[in-house]
Amino acid sequence: MRRLNYDKVVERLVDFIRDVGKSGVVVGISGGVDSATVAYLATKALGRERVLGLIMPYFENKDVEDAKLVAESLGIGYKVINIRPIVDSFRENLNLELDRKALGNIMARTRMIILYAHANSLGRIVLGTSNRSEFLTGYFTKWGDGASDYAPLINLYKTEVWEIAKRIGVPERIVKKKPSAGLWEGQTDEDELGISYALLDEILWRLVDLGMEKEKIAKELNIPMSKVEHVEKLVKGSEHKRRLPLGPKFDDLIVRP
Incomplete structure (x- = not known):
């Protein structure tokens, strides 16, 4: 695997976010390492007043507590928005048989709509959390979690994101947890991939x-x-x-x- 100067990588990431996020940013915080890393970098770059975290669960589980831990440890403003009523309304009104994948895509696109609604109302941008491993393998929902204005981690592999997360102080329990998109109970990225x-x-x-x-x-x-x-x-x-x-x-x- 390639060897990076991680101190310089962190500097470049912070400079990048500082340059594109002058008006402030909105970040979806899932409780996973990618979104936590972006939230930590954004706060370092812009200050906590210009970072809003949105926690958007469908399932009430440990991920919500991990996402809150990220926001509260940084001291940034955050909202918890349960997307279940919105997603279930789609499901009820579409009159279609939806498998897990189709339902998961609706969840991801619902989160995208909520992120952009807040960004638009605040005059901010949406900071994405996709990494290079997901981007190259297509492990994201088109027009869902793959949609953002800027994606600081898009050219960094997942294993590199873990290294950065350790260096910038992301809580250990988040760095070490199994990656999951949270699209259904027990779902993990590596099982799907x-x-x-x-x-x-x-x-x-x-x-x-x-x-x-x-x-x-x-x-x-x-x-x-x-x-x-x-x-x-x-x-x-x-x-x-x-x-x-x-x-x-x-x-x-x-x-x-």
């Missing part, structure tokens, strides 16, 4: 950043080729999530005078 973040990041770095051949990656990491192919499939299958909608071009149909 079908691979640990530690191995995922090693493969992604070689596959995407270095452009290594799959055979060489498998040999270097001493893993089955199927693991590399699984990650490649995640990357290729989620390409549409990483770009704006496309349509046909018409330059060749312009009628010349």
Whole structure:
């Protein structure tokens, strides 16, 4: 895996947020390490008065307490908004059979709407919490948790976010907890991805950043080729999530005078 000068990385992140967030930021705080890291960096960059945390649970569980811990340890303003009535209203009025994935997407998009409603009303921006591991594998909801004005962690792998979190004082219990999007009870990121973040990041770095051949990656990491192919499939299958909608071009149909 690549080696970073983490002290300089933290400085760059803080400078970036200070530059783009002059009017203040709104951050969705889930109780996980990514959102906690963004909240800590934003507070360091802007001061607690210009950071608003929104805690938006569907399930009332330990994640809510962890999210409160983040906000209260930083001294930032925060709101707890239970999204269950909103999501359940969608479910009741759509008159559709929704599986867990479809319902989870509605949850993520509901949170996005709430984040932007607060940002718009306050004249602030939405600071996203996606990391590079999620971005490259498409492990996010399009127009949901993948939507933000700026995403400070978007070029940092999950394992790198953990290192940063340790250095800037994110509570240990949050750094060490199993990553989860909180879309259903017992859900974990690594179960859904079908691979640990530690191995995922090693493969992604070689596959995407270095452009290594799959055979060489498998040999270097001493893993089955199927693991590399699984990650490649995640990357290729989620390409549409990483770009704006496309349509046909018409330059060749312009009628010349």
